[in-house]
Amino acid sequence: MTAELVRGQNHPLPQARLEIRVSAGKPVVAGATLGDEQGTVRGTEWVAHPGSPNLPGLEVSKQAAADHRLAVDLEALPETVHRVNVLLALPLGVGGPSRFGAVAAPFVCVTGLDGSEVANYTVTGLDSESAVVALELYRRQGIWKVRAVGQGYAGGLAEMLGDQGLPQARELAAAIQDAVSSGMARSVAAPPPRSEEGDRSRRTASHATNGGRDGQTDAVAPTATPPAAPAAAGPDSGARQAAPGGPIDYAHPRRQSAAPPSPPPTAPPAPPGQYPQPVAGDATGWSMEERLYNQVWGMFEDLARTVAAYRSAVDFAESRMEQELDKVLSDPRSRIGTAGDTARANARAKHDQLVGQARDVLERDLAQLVAETDVVEPALPPAFASWDNPAWHGYRVPMEIPMALRVGDLHLPERPDLRIPMLVRLPLERGLWIDSGRSGSEAALMMESDQLRRAAMETAAAHAARLLAVYPAGEFTVHVIDPAGTGAPALAPLTESGVLDAPPAAGAQGVTAVLAKLTQRVELVQMAVRGGVVDSLPPELDTAEQLLIVNDFPHGFDDRAVTQLRYLADEGPSVGVHLMMVADREDASAYGPVLDPLWRSLLRVTPVPDDHLIDPWVGHTWTYEPLLPPPGSQVLRQVLAQVAAARRQLPR
Template identity: 25%
Template sequence: MTVEFVPGQNAPLQASVVTFRASSQTPFDVSALVTDTHLRALSSEDFVFYNQPATAGVQLAGDSIRVELDRVHPNAAAVLCIVSVDPSHAQAGAFRAAGLSAVLTDESGSVIGQFAIPTAGSETAVICWELYRRNGAWKVRGVGQGYAGGLAELIGVHGVEVDDAPASSAAMQQVHAVEPFEDGRGLERMWMIFEDASRSAASLISSSEYAMKRLDTELTAAVADASTRNSPAGVAAREAAQNRHDELVATARASHTRDSAQLTQELTVVDAVLPRAMASWESPVWASEKGTAPQSLETVTSSDGVRLGVLTAADRGALTVPYCLPIPLTRPVWVESTSSAAAVGVVSALTLRIMAAGPMPLLDVVDLTGAFTSLTDRLSAVLAGPVIRNHSEISARLTGLAQSVDLAELARTSGMSAVQAGPSTQRLLILGDFPHGYSEQDVHSIMFLAERGPMIGLSIVLVGDDESNSTEETVAALANGCRHLPAAGEIDVQDPWTGSHWVLVPDVLDPANQPQLFAALDKF
């Protein structure tokens, strides 16, 4: 049975021999890359293209790639099936609106999978399929990840050494051609960059750990014989082992440094064309005067994601990667702080970005201590009601929101038109000073809103001490279901692809001293 794939979808492979083909209105070449579990090339000899048409189990055959899965190198974990624009046509706009699609067939020619690949318009190389091995069995995943820097960038990210000058030149030519994102594609691009950074980090970590393990083994062997331990031969063996370790680590770090430089360059360019909800405060899309931003940026108003901050790893270099989440927030964000006043910077930054994601949501705020006055004064026009200053008013507001969620969900499931359903229920709920002053019923209402609200456009931000170990079961359950951010400092994060360690530093904003950012909401 033919499977119609979407990005990220996977399926088992029953056939032992498969063939990859693609079609597009833009002339292209096909190639393949055999990789390890971290999607790093086993060696330069495992890149299959027109100048190197075969490796173990993988062969270029005209305009297709044939893979004999039983013959693929036993150390291989995946085979990436790639298309790239013919260099002579690179100026024609890459795969822009070119109807790129890929097909996978078995040895009899029967179609196993079809994949209509969505493109952003700037890609000159795309990973179509990933054939990968899990527990001794082969599976296939539709990928659709594109690279503006072309084939040189793609294979460089995956560990193949390329000629620095041509690769850099090609990447530069393409990166300057990046255009504003289509609605709904910014978050995907940010997560592609995060994935590239994570896989590069995992390769560095893996190589370094392997180098250390090999060094330990070789040093142990060099000192095992007491009679030669301190002889010239023994000393030479230890020095040689140390040199091999240092060379391997240096090579791995140089590769990671190159990857990081490419990603930094890409991020510098895309920051200027990201929707405001995901762009840095320094991006021209946050310019307070309409005329100060490039004309092409003025239409970038809606976003499918919102930025929380940046990811760093000091031990791996200076690369910082924006950390973005879908909007509306699929899980509440819990800003950890002993007082709401100390969390104003983080809450203000997140609130403004959610407001900028569009369409403008209504804002409900519980602020028992008056900590967020500078923020709510700036956003008074979008308040759904008076800011709650007294704990006795919390229950009524939460009950009203829960009813709104019920009605909106009923309208959505019954197929009502937008006019029949009434005004948009898109909202942001900020709950300060939690859980002090909140009743048990309030907590249950918040849990209901956290579960059902995102389906109709409700995002929730809580502020308070971390209650993950609270003796109150409902409070602890709510805390454990949230995504946590520190009001100050940083928090550990693991990427979902390789488990590499990152540090998340939340974005902050001072409503009193950065009014131009709020003005930007009205200027675009």
């Protein structure tokens, strides 16, 4: 039976290996400190945090997230450790809330490895605090217990760590926040939460030009307004208010006139002891597109947690073997002779058995995910599909903006052939940075610099072509800044097909003209949205979504141009202006930390496989692979030809 703790209450822990689950609603930093008998943290090596997530017997998340799972092995903790404090803190400098009073009360649950709950605690009563000790695991007379603490600190991590006796509290707090900021810049954004009905507001092509933009898009957490009805219900299906003096509307404001969505396809019953056969679209959603989107994200999370369980089991087996070997070596009588050899052999045999069991479970779960991938991939719509998917051969210019766009594939070393589509919501919430530098990956280091830069530009052109293809005709415009003209070969599919309204801007003068035009657009649309006069925008203003591709940054940029670029990165996405940078960060090193916010605001991808992205649940480092047409394929040019033809038919 689960113990629901209140502040100050304790409960015995029935086992040594535990999992602590945290749910906060908003991204928080989860960590833990180790304390001696007096509760003192002796040094920074006794603090587990995103920058140093692994300690003996303890593992925490590598990044800020709304949900966390902390692994604890009480038997593997150092003998001098008598307390484990589970701490939560709000990340600073990332645009989120600065106090716990502005977010939902964090919920912390202690479970066994099988998921059975031992005790839980809802941390209430917080206001100005930005850090809190949620739980304390403590040992008394050889028995471990958990206590609900809920002690908050308005001074944040520095005050909390200092209260636990850590001399370097302020320096470590700053290092933790730096690690969190870096991790959030590398993180794949999790899908936004859905309403209870699984609904989402469908965006039509005209959404980019109406008053629906208020600085937020569907890619962030929903606002407090009621969920919109599905598109099939028509524009009048939401809650209505009678006009003053008009007829009374007796319809219930929350009663939906649309029929409920048809249930997702289900798999036939499986034989006893076997998994059911996977089915494409086996997830919640109002449309097949939304079901596939949710199914892909479900596969992503399943793979992350499956591998996390395997790695945790292997770590436990190794920790246990090391402990048993240490006991053997600490006894002089067992260092020589057959008794010591037998003990060492038994320790290694137990290790191999545990690892073998964990591997069997991993292989079983991975086989199920591979089977699901085999049925989901062929069913994906063009926006979610790879370039070699048959969906692109039957491509037609869409009439509606899709939910998301596939920008690459992700995989883990435990199963490199199991690739998860990397989907980002549309409209884009973050710009893209295609890193053309030799960032340290083996693939990048093996390529010449010029070859890598061309590959980066080809990747950018493929992303731009995909964006043009998934938007309705005329609802997406691409601008290109190529000061030295080095990107011309890679840009050939875009320039030769006629999908660009203007040729790539060259030289410092071209850079100035394009940036001035887009900056003016952002300012005008922002003023119109704030004033509620979107209909009064100049008729010559292009209200379509805008993408600016910048090659060879900072070549051709002066200080004013750099400032305008930073402005577009900060203010552009909320009004439909997005960046795609093709750059080597080393080339802009002369600007120093001035450009750090710019790089962090962009989602970094690479033209070659590179392990730099992390998931939002566990914090694994995933290998990203760019999405490019197969060698020799003409699919990209064929798709762009259809896009150009559709654009030419639009009224001018």
